[in-house]
Amino acid sequence: MKKNKALSILADNVWTNNPIFIQILGICSTLAVTNSLRNTMIMTVGVALTTAFSSMTLSALKAAIPRKVRMIVQVVVISFYVILIDILLRAYLPEASKQLGPYVGLIITNCIIMGRAEAFAQANGPLLSFWDGLTSGIGYMAVLMAIAAVREILGFGSLFGVRVMPEGFATWTIMIMAPSAFFLVAMVMWWAKTVQAKRAASPKEAKK
Amino acid sequence: MTPLINPVTLFFASIFTSNILLSNFLGMCSFISISKDWKSSFGLGMAVTVVMTVTAAVSWVVLYYVITPLGLEYLSFIVFIIVIAAVVQVLEMVIDRASPALYMSLGIFLPLITVNCAILGAILFMQIRHYGFIQSVAFGAGSGLGWWLAIMLLAAIRERTEKNPVPAGLKGPGITMITIGFMAMAFIGFSGMIAVQ
Numbered sequence: 001m002k003k004n005k006a007l008s009i010l011a012d013n014v015w016t017n018n019p020i021f022i023q024i025l026g027i028c029s030t031l032a033v034t035n036s037l038r039n040t041m042i043m044t045v046g047v048a049l050t051t052a053f054s055s056m057t058l059s060a061l062k063a064a065i066p067r068k069v070r071m072i073v074q075v076v077v078i079s080f081y082v083i084l085i086d087i088l089l090r091a092y093l094p095e096a097s098k099q100l101g102p103y104v105g106l107i108i109t110n111c112i113i114m115g116r117a118e119a120f121a122q123a124n125g126p127l128l129s130f131w132d133g134l135t136s137g138i139g140y141m142a143v144l145m146a147i148a149a150v151r152e153i154l155g156f157g158s159l160f161g162v163r164v165m166p167e168g169f170a171t172w173t174i175m176i177m178a179p180s181a182f183f184l185v186a187m188v189m190w191w192a193k194t195v196q197a198k199r200a201a202s203p204k205e206a207k208k
Numbered sequence: 209m210t211p212l213i214n215p216v217t218l219f220f221a222s223i224f225t226s227n228i229l230l231s232n233f234l235g236m237c238s239f240i241s242i243s244k245d246w247k248s249s250f251g252l253g254m255a256v257t258v259v260m261t262v263t264a265a266v267s268w269v270v271l272y273y274v275i276t277p278l279g280l281e282y283l284s285f286i287v288f289i290i291v292i293a294a295v296v297q298v299l300e301m302v303i304d305r306a307s308p309a310l311y312m313s314l315g316i317f318l319p320l321i322t323v324n325c326a327i328l329g330a331i332l333f334m335q336i337r338h339y340g341f342i343q344s345v346a347f348g349a350g351s352g353l354g355w356w357l358a359i360m361l362l363a364a365i366r367e368r369t370e371k372n373p374v375p376a377g378l379k380g381p382g383i384t385m386i387t388i389g390f391m392a393m394a395f396i397g398f399s400g401m402i403a404v405q
Contacts, residue, residue: 027236027237076289102333102335108328174393177392178231178232178233179390179396182386183389186378186382189382190375193377197377
């Protein structure tokens with residue numbers, strides 16, 4: 001029973017209710033770094049961990065927090081984890097930390113974290129909330145990594161900084177700049193919605 | 209690293225060339241959900257501009273007169289968040305007293321702003337780029353206005369194109385993203401004029 005619930009949370013957060021293409025949350029802080037796969041990975045791992053741990057903490061604390069000051073407590077808990085991540089990055093990956101600049105701090109205002117804390121952690125136990133936060137983060141990561149891969153291959157001709165395209169490949173400058181990220185998010189949404197609509201239309205297939 | 213940018217240049221640069229929304233992707237969440245409606249976009253944009261200008265000033269003072277002397281840089285995220293929340297709260301009370309009419313139109317947006325990425329983003333940019341006080345205020349005001357401009361433009365476009373036929377999967381957020389993409393492309397056109405990083 002417990003396992004089933006955990007699995008359904010996973011499926012829900014990664015696909016049916018994916019934070020990016022269905023809920024459209026939390027695009028702010030990470031889209032900006034999607035022109036490099038490595039930075040995207042660092043950021044999304046940061047987001048996933050923050051979501052997981054702050055959901056867990058807030059769920060454990062939910063009885064102790066007065067409703068009126070809930071928001072501010074949530075923000076402080078989230079900031080606490082983000083500060084930890086920032087310090088860890090500075091210590092172990094100083095290069096990446098410099099490139100990411102303010103965006104690490106912006107994980108705090110990433111709407112997914114608040115959203116999960118409000119929507120899920122308020123009503124569920126700490127362990128389940130941790131899992132929920134983690135899977136939301138994974139759903140988020142999957143989409144952004146895909147976008148980052150496209151942008152890096154076409155924009156720089158490389159993956160994780162390693163050249164993959166042949167020598168004469170003309171890089172697409174637009175892919176390095178902001179608009180391409182918007183277009184790619186739209187493409188992902190389009191694809192996901194079309195697939196989901198098809199599944200909904202043929203329930204047999206969905207059940208397998 | 210560029211402590212001597214003219215505040216006026218910075219102000220215009222943050223509106224057009226490095227628009228906080230279109231080139232730094234900040235403040236997207238409320239941007240997409242609110243921009244359906246022209247009137248609320250106007251209100252939210254105004255609130256963001258005001259809050260951003262005030263918080264930029266306040267957090268500059270806090271950063272250089274409280275955090276730095278005490279050596280608490282590692283706590284700066286929490287402090288900034290609290291500054292934003294406090295400014296929003298105070299502003300809410302002031303507006304309520306001073307002009308109930310304005311409060312009616314702005315009031316509902318103020319709590320939303322605390323978690324608007326653009327505001328924290330502007331403050332963090334200010335910290336990382338080592339702006340002076342006047343520059344910070346100019347940057348805050350400019351970024352706010354830039355955000356306001358962007359949301360108004362998008363709301364206007366969305367109102368016009370709402371009834372247009374769109375592929376089923378692209379309806380709603382999908383087409384909005386594409387619209388924002390085109391806007392961002394248009395704004396890139398400004399970047400030849402002034403380049404401020």
